[in-house]
Amino acid sequence: MKKTILALAAGSALFTLAFSARADVIYEWKATNNEVPREFGLRFVFADQVVQSGTFNFKVTTNNPYYGDPTSGLISMNYFGVTYRPREQGAGYKNIDINLQFGHWNIESGYIRGLDEYFQFDVSGSAGLWTITDARSDGLLWGHGCAQYPGAGLPAHGECHGAQGEIRRVPEPSSLALLGLGAFGVAATRRWKQSKKPADLLGRRATIQGYLPSERQ
Known part of the structure; x- marks a missing residue:
């Protein structure tokens, strides 16, 4: 005994x-439906102390350029294969606005918005369920069920929305x-x-x- x-x-x-x-905590998007954009990719790596605090806020705009901060709690962010590392480099997006509330296993609620010369996206979440309310690009979302060019039978310029999912914590x-x-x-x-x-x-x-x-x- x-x-x-x-x-x-x-x-x-x-x-x-x-x-x-x-030392750090990884979160990844996991789809829960089959709406566009399909195979949406979103991956975060945060410093552990950020997750322990329960919230995270980050914002940079073209009027307030961001040149990198070695102490940033956001280690990296990946969207559709584009990786941004705020500790090492300036903003890869012209505008980034992030507001998150962490749960035990998932990112529970908030919003994630990004805009650069290639992509524009807006994702919002509540009670652990996240919805893509806007995702568009200059033809780069063609392989994700969105239109490549105007008149292709889908929204012009690759605009699409409706995919839902969870942003789950990934065990190391x-x-x-x-x-x-x-x-x-x-x-x-x-x-x-x-x-x-x-x-x-x-x-x-x-x-x-x-x-x-x-x-x-």
């Missing part, structure tokens, strides 16, 4: 370590390894305890018999 409790405590400690030792491989190690420890201790039961039973029986009067000759 004591060994099982110790194993469970060790597994719990490993679980806690898995989510407290990480090291965290999964620690969790697996904890589960293995609990299972191994349980198997060891079960394998010891027959021997313990025989040992107790022999001890009891040692105190009983010997059978008559």
